[in-house]
Amino acid sequence: MNRDSLDPRLTAASIATNILSGLCLMAEERGIDCERWFAGLRLTRAQVDDASVRVSYRQASRVVQRALRDLPEPDIGLRLGRQQTTGNFGLLGLAMMTARTFGDAVEIGLQYAPVSGSLMDLELDTSHPDALCLVASPRSADDTILPFLCEELFASTLMLCRGLIGPSFRPLRLELAYPAPAYAHEYEALFECEVRFGMPRNRELIDPGWMSRRLPAxxxxxxxxxxxxxxxxxxxxxxxxxIVAAVRQLLRSRLHEAPGLGDIAAKLHLTPRTLRRQLVAAGSGFRAIHDEVRSERARELLRDSELSIAQVGASVGFRDAREFRRAFKRWTGAAPSAMRAPPRAGVTPATGS
Known part of the structure; x- marks a missing residue:
């Protein structure tokens, strides 16, 4: 058994798919088939464009490795990072943009980094006498993808910072823990600062004076x-x-069909027995996951839609409204009607069975 299968930091499905989606778009622009990047990973091309999907570091790193083999440009990390804007960071970008100061925005970015799909662990080191240091640490020692991870992270961070406080922003220095690539001159052209390779850590040094800058938005x-x-x-x-994340994602996409364990196992190219065993090893079970996903989706629909209770039940796989009500009470301890959002003015809530 390899180390990846033992380390929960590498197999926990907690990473948003932003970077993988960006790589797929770059491949498709170049006429490259990226479907094969997902073979054997319990993941599909379509899923990486779904904002609700989360992947493990193991899955993401495998996709990155395959992408780097297929994409022709050696500086693909810089290219992907350069394309990013504040808007590409979604809710995190909005939260940072509307913060009071650049320092507040940096704190928000670090606190909510998982929302952005970062594949590196980030921290702000304040021990340097003349600079603040954004330190990026890989979760796994893999020299084949480290340059890509650093290029994408520091380039996208640069574009985000310039989007927040203007094009004059530049780091004091960029330090990287790998040898200089053949295109090292592109780093200096993009970051407009000194770049040092072969350093002990991956870090970006920032002038503390930027932190008090008020943000215009x-x-x-x-x-x-x-x-x-x-x-x-x-x-x-x-x-x-x-495995639990893969089952959850498949169930959520097919809830109205009320799929059984055999249906989901077939989609994962497993026998029902193997899937059941893998779920038990992960500390879960098919019925528990199915009920959890149905409960989550039902609550979303009850809060945010005008569907009748019977229609909500049908959307999560129940043909009989009474059966849905009983199941919902078992899941949540409350009746479906109790989860309804207050009706908007002039709108009569749908409660029919």
Missing amino acids: YNPVSAQQALALCRAQMPRGPASGE
Whole structure:
């Protein structure tokens, strides 16, 4: 058994798919078939464009390795990072943009980094006497993808910072823990600062004077709303393992069909017995996952849609409204009607069975 299968930091499905989606778009622009990048990973091309999907570091790193073999440009990390704007960071970008100061935005970015799909662990080191240091640490020692990970991270961070406080932003220095590539001159052209290779750590040194800079889009109300949405997207409790995440994703996409264990096993190219054994080894079971996904989706529909209770039940695989009500009470301890959002003015809530 390899190390990847033993380390929960590498197999927990907690990473958003932003980077993988970006790589797929680059491949498709070049006429490259990226479907094969997902072979054997319990993941599909379509799933990486789904904002609700989370993958493990093991899955993401395998896709990156395959992408780097297929994409012709050696500086693909710089190219992908350069394409990013504040808008590409979604809710996290909005939360940072509406913060009071650049320093506040940096704190938000570090706290909610998982929302952005970062494949490296980030921390702000304040021990340097003349600079703040954004330190990026890989989760696994893999020299084949380290340059890509650093290029994408530091280039996209640069574009984000310039989007927040203007094109004059530049680091004091960039230090990278790998040898200089043949295209090292492109680093200096992009970052407009000294770049050192073969260093002990991957870090970007920033002038502390930037931290007090007021952001032009500061809005306390929008900032609170965006932060609340970021909090809602953060992992809650221990992240699911790959097999549990794969089953959850397949169930969610087919809830109205009420798929059974055999149906999901077939989609994963497993026998029902093997799938059941793998779920038990992951500390879960098919029925528990199915009920959890149905409960989550039912609550979403009850809060955010005008479907009748019977229609909500049908959407999560129940043909009989009474059966759905009983199941919902078992899952949540409350009746479906109790989960309804307050009706909007002039709208009569749908409660029919």
